Amino acid sequence: MSSQSSRRRAMQRTITGYAFLSPAIVFYMIFLIIPVAMSVYISFRKWNMLVPLSSSTFIGLKNYQDLFRDELFLCAVKNTLVWAIGTVFIGMLIALIVAILILNARWAPFWRFLIFAPVVTPLVAVARIWESGIYKTSGGMLNSILAMMHLRPEHWLADSRIALFSIMAVAIWASVGSTVIVFTAGLKGIPDEYYQAAKIDGANSWHEFRHVTLPLLRPTILFLSVTGLIGAWQAFDLVFQMGAGGTQSGVSSVKSIILLNVYLYQMAFQNLRMGRATAGAFVLFLIILCFTFVVLRVLREGGVESYE
Amino acid sequence: MSRLANRRPLIGKYVLIIVVASAMFLPFFWLVSASLQTYEELISIPLTWLPSSPQWSNYREVLTNPNVKLGLYFSNSLIVSAAVTASVLLTSSLAGYALAKLRFPGRDAFFTFTLSTMMFPTFIFLIPVYYILKRFPFLGGNDLFGRGGSGALSSHAGLVLPFVVSAWGIFLMRQFMMNIPDDFLDAARIDGASEFRIFTTVIAPLVKPAFVTLGIFQFIGSWNSFLWPLIVTTSAPRLMTLPVGLRMMVTAYSTSTVQNRLFAATVLGIIPTIVIFLALQRHYVKGITLSGIK
Numbered sequence: 187m188s189s190q191s192s193r194r195r196a197m198q199r200t201i202t203g204y205a206f207l208s209p210a211i212v213f214y215m216i217f218l219i220i221p222v223a224m225s226v227y228i229s230f231r232k233w234n235m236l237v238p239l240s241s242s243t244f245i246g247l248k249n250y251q252d253l254f255r256d257e258l259f260l261c262a263v264k265n266t267l268v269w270a271i272g273t274v275f276i277g278m279l280i281a282l283i284v285a286i287l288i289l290n291a292r293w294a295p296f297w298r299f300l301i302f303a304p305v306v307t308p309l310v311a312v313a314r315i316w317e318s319g320i321y322k323t324s325g326g327m328l329n330s331i332l333a334m335m336h337l338r339p340e341h342w343l344a345d346s347r348i349a350l351f352s353i354m355a356v357a358i359w360a361s362v363g364s365t366v367i368v369f370t371a372g373l374k375g376i377p378d379e380y381y382q383a384a385k386i387d388g389a390n391s392w393h394e395f396r397h398v399t400l401p402l403l404r405p406t407i408l409f410l411s412v413t414g415l416i417g418a419w420q421a422f423d424l425v426f427q428m429g430a431g432g433t434q435s436g437v438s439s440v441k442s443i444i445l446l447n448v449y450l451y452q453m454a455f456q457n458l459r460m461g462r463a464t465a466g467a468f469v470l471f472l473i474i475l476c477f478t479f480v481v482l483r484v485l486r487e488g489g490v491e492s493y494e
Numbered sequence: 495m496s497r498l499a500n501r502r503p504l505i506g507k508y509v510l511i512i513v514v515a516s517a518m519f520l521p522f523f524w525l526v527s528a529s530l531q532t533y534e535e536l537i538s539i540p541l542t543w544l545p546s547s548p549q550w551s552n553y554r555e556v557l558t559n560p561n562v563k564l565g566l567y568f569s570n571s572l573i574v575s576a577a578v579t580a581s582v583l584l585t586s587s588l589a590g591y592a593l594a595k596l597r598f599p600g601r602d603a604f605f606t607f608t609l610s611t612m613m614f615p616t617f618i619f620l621i622p623v624y625y626i627l628k629r630f631p632f633l634g635g636n637d638l639f640g641r642g643g644s645g646a647l648s649s650h651a652g653l654v655l656p657f658v659v660s661a662w663g664i665f666l667m668r669q670f671m672m673n674i675p676d677d678f679l680d681a682a683r684i685d686g687a688s689e690f691r692i693f694t695t696v697i698a699p700l701v702k703p704a705f706v707t708l709g710i711f712q713f714i715g716s717w718n719s720f721l722w723p724l725i726v727t728t729s730a731p732r733l734m735t736l737p738v739g740l741r742m743m744v745t746a747y748s749t750s751t752v753q754n755r756l757f758a759a760t761v762l763g764i765i766p767t768i769v770i771f772l773a774l775q776r777h778y779v780k781g782i783t784l785s786g787i788k
Binding site: 203204205206209213214216217218220221222224225228235239284287288291295297298299302303307308309310311315316318319320322327330363367413419420423426447450451454455460467470471475478 | 507508510511514515517518519520521522524525528537538539540541584585588589591592593596597598599600601604607608611612613614615616617618619620621622623624625626655656658659664689690693714717718720721725728736737740741744748753756757760763764767768770771772775778779
């Protein structure tokens with residue numbers, strides 16, 4: 187009898203558990219699982235969203251083949267790789283330096299606020315400031331500095347050789363604040379004894395950084411790389427607004443700056459090629475999966491997992 | 495802890511800090527200055543840092559000109575961000591409680607699934623979600639089979655529904671609730687309280703800080719979101735949120751002789767999130783740290 191009542195209690199617990207999860211489960215069904223299944227279906231079909239999905243035509247793998255024949259898509263893949271790896275790792279390097287600089291500095295909360303302000307600013311505004319204040323070809327801040335140094339002005343957003351890097355710099359400027367805060371938390375979590383021990387062993391500050399700080403920050407670095415890359419693969423706002431969306435910046439070649447999400451947006455909502463856009467989304471998914479696993483593998487190998 | 499910093503020459507350190515801080519601050523300063531300049535000052539070479547006399551009329555113009563629908567964009571953003579935030583707080587805390595404090599088969603699988611959804615790129619569900627919302631039965635002039643109208647996309651619901659559950663929110667609430675000692679709950683259980691009652695009377699008050707953190711995050715995130723509102727409101731301008739509205743103004747006016755007003759509008763668009771952040775900075779920072787530590 188007692189086993190029966192305990193079974194009933196287990197049953198009850200299960201029902202309660204799923205009751206609490208039910209809003210999330212219903213949401214995931216309608217907005218994730220069914221849509222992803224539909225996407226698989228759409229990626230094998232020719233469909234423009236203007237007719238019901240049921241009247242689309244099956245074209246097999248053609249969407250995927252077309253993608254890899256489309257030079258713009260291949261450019262988008264290449265640019266996205268450069269963008270993601272560049273913004274995440276350069277951003278982390280800058281953030282780590284800044285975090286160490288301000289860790290015990292006077293007025294640390296004030297510096298942190300200044301560095302963080304761009305993070306909460308809408309990217310439309312960020313794009314505006316950089317486009318018409320800093321990167322402006324005639325009279326912009328950067329070119330004024332170049333002029334003072336008697337250097338030739340650059341076309342920061344219009345020169346297809348540097349436009350992508352110019353926008354990457356904006357992305358780093360706009361996001362470095364949150365990375366600084368994560369690093370600050372990581373640095374504060376390193377016990378003082380490790381530094382004392384290093385000092386007794388006669389380590390200089392570079393050695394301390396190399397053999398104490400860096401290994402103990404490994405979990406933080408792992409976290410930042412994984413989450414940073416997942417976000418960066420899908421960057422859209424800045425590139426859309428500073429060029430690929432087509433404003434006055436006069437970017438000469440969309441090919442040089444287009445990112446995957448911008449390509450997918452244009453394919454779906456400007457060219458109405460839903461099949462090809464979804465096929466591209468699965469390619470992007472594959473890239474994200476591969477890189478996430480690679481980063482997890484590389485950064486988890488050896489080293490200190492946790493210092494608690 | 496201070497070792498790394500202390501050994502450096504102090505002056506060099508503060509020079510570096512000031513250089514970094516200026517790089518972060520000067521662009522904002524210029525934006526505010528530009529919003530108070532005349533058109534001539536704005537296009538002058540070199541850049542004007544301080545207007546000779548502040549043109550407050552730029553602000554008056556964007557606030558009173560009936561063609562500039564800044565008020566509409568504001569209220570749309572407010573409605574959408576508030577609705578998304580409220581829903582996310584509710585769904586995340588419910589799911590977070592189940593994942594942290596109840597034991598039942600499938601729980602860990604659900605948690606793993608939730609975490610893995612963070613890797614899904616938006617575009618693998620975006621197109622079907624658009625289609626599903628457009629064909630939502632009975633909404634926006636649709637019939638039972640979702641034909642005839644524009645479904646949920648013709649109201650704010652279209653901007654809210656796809657975001658009412660957040661994997662990050664569930665994760666954050668779970669982490670937070672794991673720290674609540676089980677004794678608290680057991681005492682209530684012995685008193686015969688149902689799990690739902692425990693959730694509302696014991697758990698909810700204890701996780702208030704997490705609500706604040708998640709709430710600010712979600713609100714600012716929704717306020718600044720761009721891609722989905724862009725897609726939905728291109729065909730429904732009366733639903734435009736602030737970022738999309740500003741973007742439309744940029745494309746319309748950025749080369750015109752009234753572009754100085756655009757900067758006034760941009761400053762106004764920045765104010766809400768900066769104010770929220772300033773007021774609740776501590777909680778915001780804690781949110782980042784919480785998600786970063788675990």
